Each structure stands twice: as structure tokens, then as C-alpha cells.
Amino acid sequence: MSFVDFEKGGSAESLTINSTSIPSIDANEVLVKVNAFGVNRADTLQRQGKYPPPKGESEILGLEIAGVVVAVGSGVTNVKEGERVFGLVAGGGYAQYAKILSDHVFKTPDSLSCEQAAGIAEVFLTAYQSLCEIGQLQHGQSTLIHAGASGVGLAAIQLADLIGTKIAVTASSSKKLQVCADLGADTLVNYKQQDFAEALSSERFKADVVIDFIGAEYTNRSLKVLNMDGCIIQLALLNGRFGDKLDMALLLGKRARIQGSTLRNRSDEYKTNLINGFCQRFLSEFETGKLKPIIDTVYSVEEIAKAHARMEVNDTIGKLICKW
Structure with a gap:
């Protein structure tokens, strides 16, 4: 089979198409012929040598796939050959065939293409984990989402x-903010034009949950607009590993919690429970249209370098997808 190979520590241009054997599956796994896969920041970090896959997982890039089941393990009962599926993998997604635990498989709604389905698993499970499992966000509360687009x-x-x-969001342009507003955001802050803490304070906005990908100087400013007993959930460190000194008085005064979170290196059991919880609460909403994957661009696999380059300069609104 063909797969996207990379030079560890190399640039986006170092990505090439290579060949390898089709993975074999265990009793609890299925083999998917991949039609499309999502591009994630974790992929660019792995290519750069900064984010290796969990021990025992495929060294091939890629965390989410969509396609058709072509083989099932002897112990699999929840999915059949020929079914359209999408799902989460810990590695191996940038390939024509990928194996995936049957418990980590979603059946693709009839209303969605494979390209659309490939843009669901990683982002929606990460968002669900952050808001619902960690943040315990409830009806009537407020949330601040950085990097809203x-x-x-x-x-x-x-x-x-x-x-x-x-819902309050921060983003870097009026175009990105408009997309956020169209999906339900109430308060919009262009962080290139305004200090978000000052802007939200003037709006009397207080967040029960903050989703942050930036870190550094954002942490203290997020604490300023956090509600009592609120939670900041740190998903990435786009402004670097180290930042401003933490304002402990704000942290203590608001009884705040700062929670780091990842998904890729969680246990299989954790991911299964997370997927089940998401499916019970929200999966049907993709059929109703209340939830939808937001796709920026669909590239052919030969254009994977363009996708990585765009991801690295934050030039996206929604997901970048590649198709075979």
C-alpha cells in the first residue's frame, strides 16, 4: 500500500509518497481502506520530531481516518465488511489502509461524505472531552474558546x-470571527486588535470553562475573565513552553483549576468510554444538521505538503482533509 512518509525533523516539503505492507489486524480490530484522512497539528509536530507516537503504535502519521471496512477481526461484532466508517487512530492514518480498534469506529452517517467524516473524530472528541468530561460545562453557563476558528x-x-x-471566542480576523458567530458564538474578540481580557471585562463576560491552545501570557488573562470555581483547559502551547509567571492570587481567589489535556496517549479503554459518551449525547446531531464538520480545504494526497505548511502558519478555518 501507499503511505505518506516523512523525514524526521524535516520541513513540510520532506513529505513523500512511499510504499509498505498492509497492516495485519488482531481479533478486536478492523481494517479500513482509507478514502480520506484529517490533518492535525500533532502530525506536523511528529514530523518535526517533537511528538512521537505512543509506544507500540504505527510510526506513520495520522490520527483520524474515513473509508470502508475491508476486513474484521474474529472477535468483532459491531461492524461489518463493506460499511462506511470513520474513527480515531493513534497513528497510521496517512495510508491507504489502516487498522483501528472496533470500539473506536464510528459508522459514517449517510448524509456525510468520507471527506466530511474524516474531519470529525479528532476535533469533536477533543472538544467533547474538554467541555463535557473535564470542564463539566452545564446549560446556562459560559465558555471562552481561544483559537475559535x-x-x-x-x-x-x-x-x-x-x-x-x-460563548465567547478569540480569533485573528473578522472572517474567522464571522464563521464562529454563524455557528453560535455570542461574543467575538479579534485578539490582534484588542486585549481579550479587557474586551470581555467590558462586556461583563465571565467564563466557567476556558479552552486554550496558546498558553504563556494567555493564562493570567484568562484567569481574569474566569468565573469562580472555573476551569482553564490547556490543549496546546502555541506561544511556547514557558510564559508569564502565574498569578497565584487570581488562581486562589477564584478557586480556579488549570487542567492540561491530551487525547492521543490516553488508554484504549479511556478512548472507548469517551467515544461511547460522545455517541450517546451528540452523534445523532450530524444527521439532524445541528452538528457539522467544518472543512476548510480537501487536498489530494499528493498535496499533503501544502496542508502541513498551511497548518503550521495557522492559515485555516476548520479542518484540512486529504484524500486518496
Whole structure:
């Protein structure tokens, strides 16, 4: 089979198409012929040598796939050959065939193409984990979502809107903010033009949950607009590993919690429970249209370098997808 190979530590241009054997599956796995896969920041970090896959997982890039089941393990009962599926993998997604635990498979709604389905698993599960499992966001509360026009940001806006919360977002342009507003965001801040803490304070906005990908100087400013007993959930460190000194007085005074979170290196059991919880609460909303994958661009696999380059300069609104 063909797959996207990379030079560890190399640039986006180092990505090439290579060949390898089709993976074999265990009793609890299925083999999917991949029609499309999502591009995530974790992929660019792995290519750069900064984010290796969990021990025992495929070294091939890629965390989410969509396609057709071509083989099932002897112990699999929840999915059949020929079914259209999408799902989460810990590695191996940038290939024509990928194996995936049957418990981590979603059946693709009839209303969605494979390209659309490939843009769901990573962002919606990350958003669901952050808002519902960690943040315990409730109807009537408020949430602040930084990088609102990112894939996770746009998924989080939709989930927060369905839960029934007030939503504030930050983004870098009026175009990105308009997309956020169209999906349900109430308060919009262009962080290149305004200090978001000052802007939200003037609006008397207080967040029960903050989703942050930036870190550094954002943490203290997020604490300023956090509600009592609120939670900041840190998903990435786009402004670097180290930042401003933490304002402990704000942290203590608001009884705040700062929670770091990842998804890729969680246990299989954790991911299964997360997927089941998401499916019970929200999966049907893709059929009703209340939830939808927001796709920026669909590239052919030969254009994978363009997708990585765009991801690295934050030049996206929603998901970047590649198809075979």
C-alpha cells in the first residue's frame, strides 16, 4: 500500500509518497481502506520530531481516518465488511489502509461524505472531552474558546451551543470571527486588535470553562475573565513552553483549576468510554444538521505538503482533509 512518509525533523516539503505492507489486524480490530484522512497539528509536530507516537503504535502519521471496512477481526461484532466508517487512530492514518480498534469506529452517517467524516473524530472528541468530561460545562453557563476558528474551536462552539451556554471566542480576523458567530458564538474578540481580557471585562463576560491552545501570557488573562470555581483547559502551547509567571492570587481567589489535556496517549479503554459518551449525547446531531464538520480545504494526497505548511502558519478555518 501507499503511505505518506516523512523525514524526521524535516520541513513540510520532506513529505513523500512511499510504499509498505498492509497492516495485519488482531481479533478486536478492523481494517479500513482509507478514502480520506484529517490533518492535525500533532502530525506536523511528529514530523518535526517533537511528538512521537505512543509506544507500540504505527510510526506513520495520522490520527483520524474515513473509508470502508475491508476486513474484521474474529472477535468483532459491531461492524461489518463493506460499511462506511470513520474513527480515531493513534497513528497510521496517512495510508491507504489502516487498522483501528472496533470500539473506536464510528459508522459514517449517510448524509456525510468520507471527506466530511474524516474531519470529525479528532476535533469533536477533543472538544467533547474538554467541555463535557473535564470542564463539566452545564446549560446556562459560559465558555471562552481561544483559537475559535481552529478545527477544535469550531467543534467546541457547536457543542457549547447545543448544551445551551454563552460563548465567547478569540480569533485573528473578522472572517474567522464571522464563521464562529454563524455557528453560535455570542461574543467575538479579534485578539490582534484588542486585549481579550479587557474586551470581555467590558462586556461583563465571565467564563466557567476556558479552552486554550496558546498558553504563556494567555493564562493570567484568562484567569481574569474566569468565573469562580472555573476551569482553564490547556490543549496546546502555541506561544511556547514557558510564559508569564502565574498569578497565584487570581488562581486562589477564584478557586480556579488549570487542567492540561491530551487525547492521543490516553488508554484504549479511556478512548472507548469517551467515544461511547460522545455517541450517546451528540452523534445523532450530524444527521439532524445541528452538528457539522467544518472543512476548510480537501487536498489530494499528493498535496499533503501544502496542508502541513498551511497548518503550521495557522492559515485555516476548520479542518484540512486529504484524500486518496
